[in-house]
Amino acid sequence: MNEQTDFSREDAMLADAATKGPVGKALIYTRLSGPGWLQGAITLGGGSLAGALYLGVIAGYDLMWLQPIAMVLGVIMLSAISYVALSTGERPFQTLKTHISPVLAWGWLIATMMANIVWCLPQFALGTASVQQNLLPSTNSDTGKIIVAITILIVASVVVWFYNSGSKGIKAFELILKGMVGIVVLSFFGVVLAMTFEGALDWGKIMAGFVPNLTYLFEPVPSLAASVSETGEYRDWWTNMIAGIQKDRIITAFATAVGINMTFLLPYSMLRKGWGVKHRTLAIFDLSIGLIVPFVLATSCVVIAAASQFHGNSADVTQMLQDGKTDSSEVKEYFKFLDKRILEESPGASEPELLAARESLPESDKQIAAMLVGRDNFALAGTLEPLVGRTVAQTLFGVGVLGMAVSTIIILMLINGFAFCELMNVPPEGTMHRIGCFIPAVGVLGPFFWGQAAPALAVPTSVIGGAMLPIAYLSFLLLMNSRRALGDAMPTGIRRVVWNTLMIFATAVAGFGSAWGLLSKGTIGYVALASIVVMLLLGVGGFIKKQSQN
Template structure:
């Protein structure tokens, strides 16, 4: 009995301490705003947190995979894709933060009870499903960094995968368990995530600085030109691949044009998907709820997204695209050798490169039933899916091959670990919201262990390069993102849900233009001809079935809400 009383007293003391800290933070904000802009920005920087957690999710294996293949396929032409997608994401996440901080309520419950229960359930289960799936390629990528870049492991491959995967899971679990342990635990968790994200950015910036200012293999003009959006990239080959197609015989030109466009569309959509995933929209509101933030923290939330998520993301992904473009775009590397004037697969190339190149060649021969000429062999080499171990060449000239592997490997490992940690944390939030458990407690911690599905990566993910598998996963996950965007557009404008906190006047018009624009673009990409609509499996148009089925379910949910409101 005394032990129970002691536990209650300890918990009350902890809660009182957290409330005191929150009150102090709120007063700091109010004082800073009265002092001026510089004081406000300085205070914002010292109190940032949720935006960095978003970076911990988005700067993972999916972002790396997408950025690598954007550079391989499009050179610097595709630099605009991830940034445009991220800007739309910042708009939506800022709106989500506004709704959450203004209402002080769970957005899942608001959408379920006030907007449409199907949208709420779709948002929650899509977020959880994305976590359980996307965590697998993060393990694959981390394993690749440890064994190929850093060079650690045993001789037995299966033993390697089991031991390394368990160590990664144990480390990420230890980090996640610091979450929700009062003020000190939260500060430790935030510090670890910020440190990991900073390491990622610094690593890839070092690569790009070497490429642009030492090697001068890519100019600043090419980089700036790559940030200009171009919708034609979805239908026309670009850069070296577009030029190479012109050298291919007319009889087979259509085949290679279709192959390049298919790869470009997959990579472009995957890049947009991994900029802001549906699970990130679930992370944002509950990370600020856990801090106890209120209306006075709305400016901090937007600032935090810009500095903690947008800037690190733009820097890191742009640097990876630049590195990939300089290393591989329009460059067969060592994939081919010339034998009496004829290109052949290089037997001295890595096993992965030989396997990927052979697959591309065999597919082309099977479809057209004739051998490839030299120009086609070059094109096939340009389309090889590259793994992370190949990109250290961008640093070797500065620090040597050993240190280059360590630097690049640690950056990639940091990406994988940060994302695994965040996906586990979001899984806990999903469990708490669905069952009504308090956040940060025992049930939340048990829910985070759903992320253990990642330990199955070497059973589920077989063959091909780990980054490309992550990109394919991102394309599938992109289907679910409009669910969250549509839900929050409706919630943002709902008088019933927001009451007096609903934005009014010109601000509401501006917010709606930005939100609706982002929602339309994301929905068109996700459900359109390049997204879910044309996805099939074994000849079955599962994408069309899903889109139609979900729309019908959402309409039924709306009819239910209309009937419920009429009764109320």
């Protein structure tokens, strides 16, 4: 009875919104929003943080445009996914399997579950580290690590349990997620605000960085190119090295803006909320305020902070060397760059020869190597201490990073519940959904094993997850043009032209990014790329065959 009352009240609010102007409609839609914030919670995770942080390190302000564009393209496709799901009222896995291609449907499902399970490991590691290093240093011990990791798991489990307790649970769940996303955005926004008040930012250059420049996809940004020019005969080698790093970071930024598991979550969360055809406009608005706004604000703030502190700067790494911090990740990566440069000149050099050669390298090579070193959120928090004080700096970053990690863990668990139910061919609710949700809880081992497991797990999962994104995009592009699936709801006329233009462009960009990344992965990349091409062909073939049956 209460749920029926809630639906009636929501219907009345939607009807009221239809009579309002833009501002009034936006206010009502904001109150009704929900699934878009779930998307925001998963995309603002450790991957987004790492991607934004290193974009600032490697490219300064020159790639400020990259992540917003990636997100807008992603939202175009997510809007199309919501349109299909809300028009049919069916679970999209079943719709895709029935009307397009079982191969595409199962590929989408399996890649999603793999990504959920593996990507939970670094999220637990990130959340635990933020507590131990930023918020509560007193917990920085093996016992403390166990306590923090288990506490994060308990918190995530309680929140996920809310989701399975009916409409009131879903509302509570969404409020908690909105709060977490808000904390993340405000934390990083506060960092940039503090730096602005201290006069540490050049807003003219920052705003110029939002203007797209595609040349930076293939060559170093001007500020690094100037340093590279000083390396003499090895200028081309350093140029290729930087271009390769930029390519990896660009692909990471696109992959973490909208991941394949996000395409799985959205339609299920909307259907679970009871949304239908009349909610299609609300769904697009929901994605805009729940996903685009917090993502662009948070990632832009991280890029700005990282660029202002580390881009083109070798001083912090030089200081670590002087202090003898050879065990730090920054110094290890610095040595790795130098050794690659030495091996270019002296292939097969032994370890003692490498150690001796490091000292004799020109200063220009040492400086550019130090500039390319990746920094983490803890290093960034430390550099803000002179601006806002140690306590504020560590707290801001600690809260923001913890919020990112916990919210992402929660959503990964929730997505896996939906995927598990499809795997078992049962309704996405109740006991089976809870069982599926708790499978990624194995990620609680992340703080203890992720460092060792990362090389073995992260690369194949990223390849599978990133490469499968265009498969998901193509699937819904075909569904949007399937009268068999959508019936009279299939867009026609100018609306169809607009939808197809936007979706084809987004799918083409995702396809380019997938191929661009896979071609640099060696044999596994070529095999994955060939598999994707086969799946695409099967999907298009299945679509044509099923359409002809109408």
